[in-house]
Amino acid sequence: MTFTTPVHIPPSRVRIGYAHQLLVFGSCFAEAIGARLADGLFCVDLNPFGTLYNPLSVAAAIERLLAPRPFTEAELIHHADAYHSPLHHSDFSAPTATECLRRINDRLAHSARHLAAADRLIVTFGTAYVYRWRETGAVVGNCHKLPERCFTRTRLTVDEIVHTWTALMDTLHRQRPALQWLFTVSPVRHLRDGAHENALSKSTLLLAVDQLVSRCPERADYFPAYEIMMDELRDYRFYADDMCHPSPLAVRYIGERFEAACMDPQTRQWLSRAEAIHRDLQHKPFHPDSEAHRRFVAQTTLKLHQLQSELPCPSTFESHLST
Template sequence: MDFTTKVPIAKSNNPINYDSKIVSLGSCFAENMGEKFSYFKFQNETNPFGIIFNPVSIEKLISRAVTNQKFTENDILFHNDLWHCFEVHSELSHPDKEIFLQNLNQILEQTNNQITASTHIIITYGTSWVYRNKAAEKIVANCHKVPQSQFDKEILSVTTIEKSIKNTIDLIQKVNTNCYFIFTVSPVRHIKDGFVENQRSKANLISALHNVVTLSLLKCNYFPSYEILMDELRDYRFYAEDMLHPNQTAIDYIWIRFFENYISEENHATMEEVCSIQKALAHRPFNPNSDSHQKFLSNLNDKIIRLQEKFPHFQF
């Protein structure tokens, strides 16, 4: 007897392995998946400019990185004792203007290198709702608690999103023709926009993505993280206390559905070894000085060394 409807997922023709170089961009769910990649020691870079929710802002940052368009004083503002940039997350904001610009441009250069070297680009879109700065007449990635009166709120149309996704793919392919794209829609509900408005937002993202993926099957794929949480895990026990974000059980489940279909089966045994080591490293002994614990540490160190001989990039 089945008590859930399982979302079908086709196995990737370009699976991720331990030689892959992954760049993950987008919403907070991209961070959840990025943490999984890091835990299992894949070569992954996640959100160098912080969490970004909408397609247009992601496209803008990709364009900057690919064309190496440096940030200047015209791109930043001072508010609440910090320098901010409307294109990036507030976690990068800084009290010193020169250091802030230096940091932004250093990240820009690193992102250019990461995109150029990547084998897989994973982009998670969160919302179609955007805020447009009235003075600059530009869509922002983050309002940085600037008064709302300075922005107009609007929803991106399917056509606009589709064009933005295509531009993002084209920009990346100018510097990297061999990378593979995995797109997904964040399962996090943006209820602050409204219940109906959140569904409109997700629907526009999904429609636009499928229009693009259908035309780019060889290089693009759609992973149904939103559909898995909405359908397979259709129960509030899979949500965090805010009833909006997936809890750890849901994140773990969606990750399993991902690695079953998008990560090379040849690496599954290595992933189990890495997981075993990670659990051992998290172990807290009753007596750290006991002979048994010293032997445990010695065996653990041997396991780590053996894995690092095969995969030099592994760091525990």
């Protein structure tokens, strides 16, 4: 007997390999997949604006990278003894405007250069609900715990998402014809919205992504992370303690399905070796001056050099090792 409904995933049209420059945007599930790629020593820039959940904020972040005008103090808000950017996660917040802008603009400059060379964009939409400034109607990426009276909360329509993203994808295609897009919908449940509202939100995102991918199938595809969680891993043992986020085991399983769909066998073999090297690099020795540890370092270095010699872009690999 079979007690699950496996999700069939054909090979993705968007292939991912070590020769590619990857940019990953979106929700906390994007963070999990992006971190997995980074641990595998891919050339990946993960969430340059921090975690963003709604499609309009993700689009605004990418648009800002296309025209990387530095942020100014006029674009910040001061609340609870800190400065914040409405387009950034609180990871960029700081006690002073100078420090907040330094964090934001340093990352902006770095990621704008990465986007200029990128040929793969992976985007995860988390929710169709947005918060708009009550005075201007502008969508914010993060409310930074400002009073609820400052915002109005609405659910985006499929047409709003498709209109914004069609324009963005067309702009990027003109600038970078080789760029390909891989969309996912986050399996994280936003139950604070309510169960029915969460279902409406995810349905809106799924319909919007379907239209975007159908519009340009030669350069865009969809990976069914949401469907894997909802159907194949339909059991609370695959959820974290909050019963909303996938557990580490579920994230690992979805990551393996992602790799099987998007990577060729050689890339997956390199990835397996790179992950083992990454684990070795994270090893904290009890006796760093011992002969045993020196042998361990020498063996790890040898593995690095061997893998580096096989990869199609060793300079990219080297840059990851230096971080």
